[in-house]
Amino acid sequence: MVNKEVEKILPLVQKPGRYTGGELNSIVKDKSKVDLRYAFCFPDSYEIGMSHLGIKILYSVANSRDDVWCERVFAPWTDMEQEMRSRSIPLYALESGDPLTDFDMIGFTLQYELSYTNILNMLDLAGIPVRAKDRGGLTPIIVGGGPCACNPEPIADFFDLFMLGDGEEVTGELFDLLIECKKVNTSKEEFLKRAAEIKGVYVPSLYEIEYNEDKTIKEIRAKETAPDKVTKRIISDLDSVHYPDKFVVPFIEVVHDRVVHEILRGCIRGCRFCQAGFLYRPIREKSADTINTQCRKLCESTGYDEISLSSLSTSDYSHLEELMEKLLSWTQDYKVNIALPSLRVDNFSEKLMEYLRKVRRSGLTFAPEAGTQRLRDAINKNVTEDELMNTARQAFSGGWTAVKLYFMLGLPTETYEDVAGIADLAQKVVNEFYKNPDKPKGKGVQVSISVSSFVPKPFTPFQWEAQDTMDELVSKQNHLLSSVKTRKISVSYHKVNISFLEGVVARGDRRLSDVIEYAWRHGCKFDSWDDNFLFDVWLEAFEKCNIDPLFYSSRKRDYSEILPWDHLDYGIRKEFLINESKKAYLNETTPHCKIKCAGCGTNMLNGGKCDAMCKSMV
Amino acid sequence: MRCVRVWFKKMGMSRFVSHLDLMRAMTRALRRADVPLWYTEGFNPHPYITFALPLSLGMESLCESMDMRIEGDSTNEEIFRMLKDNMPPGIEIVKVADPISDPKKISYGDFDIFFDCVDNGDDIVKLINEILSSDELIVQKLGKKGRHKVLKDINIIEFIKKYSVSSFNGRVKLNVVLPAGSATNINPSLLADEIQKRIGTNANYTLIRKQLLTENMDLFE
Numbered sequence: 001m002v003n004k005e006v007e008k009i010l011p012l013v014q015k016p017g018r019y020t021g022g023e024l025n026s027i028v029k030d031k032s033k034v035d036l037r038y039a040f041c042f043p044d045s046y047e048i049g050m051s052h053l054g055i056k057i058l059y060s061v062a063n064s065r066d067d068v069w070c071e072r073v074f075a076p077w078t079d080m081e082q083e084m085r086s087r088s089i090p091l092y093a094l095e096s097g098d099p100l101t102d103f104d105m106i107g108f109t110l111q112y113e114l115s116y117t118n119i120l121n122m123l124d125l126a127g128i129p130v131r132a133k134d135r136g137g138l139t140p141i142i143v144g145g146g147p148c149a150c151n152p153e154p155i156a157d158f159f160d161l162f163m164l165g166d167g168e169e170v171t172g173e174l175f176d177l178l179i180e181c182k183k184v185n186t187s188k189e190e191f192l193k194r195a196a197e198i199k200g201v202y203v204p205s206l207y208e209i210e211y212n213e214d215k216t217i218k219e220i221r222a223k224e225t226a227p228d229k230v231t232k233r234i235i236s237d238l239d240s241v242h243y244p245d246k247f248v249v250p251f252i253e254v255v256h257d258r259v260v261h262e263i264l265r266g267c268i269r270g271c272r273f274c275q276a277g278f279l280y281r282p283i284r285e286k287s288a289d290t291i292n293t294q295c296r297k298l299c300e301s302t303g304y305d306e307i308s309l310s311s312l313s314t315s316d317y318s319h320l321e322e323l324m325e326k327l328l329s330w331t332q333d334y335k336v337n338i339a340l341p342s343l344r345v346d347n348f349s350e351k352l353m354e355y356l357r358k359v360r361r362s363g364l365t366f367a368p369e370a371g372t373q374r375l376r377d378a379i380n381k382n383v384t385e386d387e388l389m390n391t392a393r394q395a396f397s398g399g400w401t402a403v404k405l406y407f408m409l410g411l412p413t414e415t416y417e418d419v420a421g422i423a424d425l426a427q428k429v430v431n432e433f434y435k436n437p438d439k440p441k442g443k444g445v446q447v448s449i450s451v452s453s454f455v456p457k458p459f460t461p462f463q464w465e466a467q468d469t470m471d472e473l474v475s476k477q478n479h480l481l482s483s484v485k486t487r488k489i490s491v492s493y494h495k496v497n498i499s500f501l502e503g504v505v506a507r508g509d510r511r512l513s514d515v516i517e518y519a520w521r522h523g524c525k526f527d528s529w530d531d532n533f534l535f536d537v538w539l540e541a542f543e544k545c546n547i548d549p550l551f552y553s554s555r556k557r558d559y560s561e562i563l564p565w566d567h568l569d570y571g572i573r574k575e576f577l578i579n580e581s582k583k584a585y586l587n588e589t590t591p592h593c594k595i596k597c598a599g600c601g602t603n604m605l606n607g608g609k610c611d612a613m614c615k616s617m618v
Numbered sequence: 619m620r621c622v623r624v625w626f627k628k629m630g631m632s633r634f635v636s637h638l639d640l641m642r643a644m645t646r647a648l649r650r651a652d653v654p655l656w657y658t659e660g661f662n663p664h665p666y667i668t669f670a671l672p673l674s675l676g677m678e679s680l681c682e683s684m685d686m687r688i689e690g691d692s693t694n695e696e697i698f699r700m701l702k703d704n705m706p707p708g709i710e711i712v713k714v715a716d717p718i719s720d721p722k723k724i725s726y727g728d729f730d731i732f733f734d735c736v737d738n739g740d741d742i743v744k745l746i747n748e749i750l751s752s753d754e755l756i757v758q759k760l761g762k763k764g765r766h767k768v769l770k771d772i773n774i775i776e777f778i779k780k781y782s783v784s785s786f787n788g789r790v791k792l793n794v795v796l797p798a799g800s801a802t803n804i805n806p807s808l809l810a811d812e813i814q815k816r817i818g819t820n821a822n823y824t825l826i827r828k829q830l831l832t833e834n835m836d837l838f839e
Contacts (some may be wrong), residue, residue, distance in 0.1 A: 016634075017634050249643075251643055252635075302650070335663055
């Protein structure tokens with residue numbers, strides 16, 4: 001519960017419901033009866049953080065232990081921050097209202113690179129020094145995890161350790177170690193040394209980086225007993241791993257306010273631009289029975305009226321029909337909708353559309369990603385124009401009149417012809433609508449195309465690529481706009497400077513920590529929010545720190561270069577990535593994992609097992 | 619299908635739940651409680667729920683009511699038992715009853731305004747009495763002029779139906795009856811803000827709505 005001082009400022013800020021805590025199903029324990037207090041921080045606003053599935057899972061996992069109390073912390077919005085700073089109210093956790101300095105372990109989930117300044121801001125709001133070397137005592141230990149932990153080097157100096165891969169088990173092992181170390185009051189150094197022995201734990205201070213004259217990395221050296229390579233953790237069996245039976249139900253409206261269920265981890269597709277598609281391998285599916293039972297429990301405990309079946313590619317789930325039958329047997333009476341995000345055009349079936357129509361008719365979104373077949377082959381999207389047109393035809397005859405299409409600009413090997421191809425493809429979808437003899441009367445069609453800018457990411461076949469410069473991206477955006485000839489197609493695109501900064505940080509190294517700290521000290525926070533993004537300050541930060549951002553974003557790397565994340569092992573063989581990168585330049589596709597195993601190597605993390613392989617092959 | 623009126627208190631931190639958010643929170647609570655709700659029969663079925671008079675963000679209340687339509691033959695007592703353990707924290711069900719008054723007839727609200735003060739409670743009581751016994755106290759109210767929202771000056775004294783002031787335990791309580799409802803609505807925070815300014819302290823205040831009254835000062839029930 002928040003204290004009196006906080007209560008006084010709540011009437012002065014926007015949406016105070018974000019700061020009160022006490023939501024339904026939030027967990028309150030007696031702090032004198034636990035051995036460890038864990039503050040789980042999401043470095044963005046409450047509305048964003050409370051929509052995130054990972055925090056719900058790990059909150060529940062941690063609190064399932066009697067000796068641990070895990071609480072939630074979000075970044076206060078700028079108006080709240082101002083009130084807190086002016087009254088010296090430190091950042092507090094929502095369940096107890098206690099300041100972060102009361103906690104033994106403070107964890108940040110690293111979802112996107114542009115949230116890094118918020119991490120520094122939250123630590124500072126709590127009165128905690130932002131640099132790890134300036135924090136002496138054993139506690140609070142500052143830890144990080146999540147997708148961006150695959151290259152945490154730009155923020156390595158701010159953290160004590162990172163957890164790589166699935167967090168459900170490794171978090172508990174860290175709790176055990178910290179509880180033990182607290183009892184005998186070991187030093188932080190000793191704790192970190194022992195933490196580094198846990199599989200999946202990366203302690204950046206135990207690695208030394210040496211650079212070449214040309215600023216590339218010469219050597220990454222593990223100190224003392226730290227392993228040369230830190231291997232990510234995976235959960236082997238999704239059916240038996242802990243899944244929450246309750247979600248905290250926010251009072252205020254958040255972005256995704258519904259039951260979310262993760263039906264599979266990993267992705268069989270191998271799109272060469274997609275980091276998540278490689279980071280979350282190998283494929284592990286949950287059984288339809290488990291999903292159905294857990295969904296029902298969640299609906300009952302929350303009162304939500306929508307279930308979202310989430311994964312990187314939901315229509316690739318092997319038992320989707322069985323699952324939908326099971327769910328629909330009770331959701332219709334219970335007035336619960338089912339949302340299926342992340343559908344693909346190449347397996348969008350008549351049957352699937354029927355299911356979608358039984359529940360609320362939501363928008364249809366597909367992601368061809370590139371405008372021409374050549375480029376789609378180069379990025380291994382494995383979607384053909386015919387498949388897209390078939391899907392469009394089905395959707396239109398099923399009564400849909402609006403379709404959304406996602407694309408990327410700036411993909412490796414892209415030409416202006418490929419850019420114009422985006423407009424052509426959208427035009428063909430429009431034409432498909434008018435070919436339909438039973439199109440709804442008096443209604444036009446609306447095709448929205450949303451184009452983002454490609455950012456090369458670690459652990460993808462494109463990790464060596466140069467990102468398009470901002471000028472190139474803007475000129476491609478303009479070319480696309482001038483290629484669209486009808487008002488039935490609307491185009492939206494991202495700011496290129498945000499993508500540029502994301503590109504720098506995504507493949508950055510430890511030398512960027514000064515830049516991030518400088519930017520934060522000069523007012524940068526909530527960088528992923530257009531209104532708050534201070535690009536000029538970032539440019540100033542690069543200049544002051546004497547760092548050329550283009551070195552990180554727009555430089556093509558040699559396959560032999562030591563990359564800042566080379567000491568982190570996500571199970572993907574580098575030779576596999578190199579091979580995929582070479583195939584991209586030959587416009588050669590790689591069939592998806594269910595057709596033929598591409599040999600990425602991640603199944604070795606799971607004792608050779610991967611759910612993409614046919615049962616007969618195993 | 620029949621209509622029931624659910625009476626509840628909205629206290630403590632739940633006062634920071636806005637009207638729209640309360641709608642959502644209540645709908646979910648009703649679903650959790652497995653209340654036999656009647657759903658609209660349109661394309662997007664939803665339960666039919668209305669609130670008598672929205673409560674301002676930040677104000678507590680002892681007299682909130684929500685009308686809803688239910689199916690089947692559950693008694694009011696049964697509905698009460700289903701609901702009482704399924705409410706979000708801070709919201710307490712008081713009773714479930716048949717609706718008597720028409721929410722359109724709500725004309726007045728009875729409010730308590732508590733000012734935190736230190737040791738000079740009696741002085742503040744005197745001061746508030748002086749302020750309220752004068753003929754004029756101009757405050758700015760957000761009103762409408764055509765489609766635009768404008769600040770209007772109003773003399774809030776004219777709207778005060780009755781009031782009383784008392785002090786106890788380092789707090790001053792101002793009880794006041796002001797117009798509330800769809801015709802004229804005067805938010806008591808307008809009065810509280812002005813008094814806070816006049817008594818020249820940063821004494822925080824809290825507001826609580828105690829009763830809603832009809833035109834003849836009968837209880838809305």
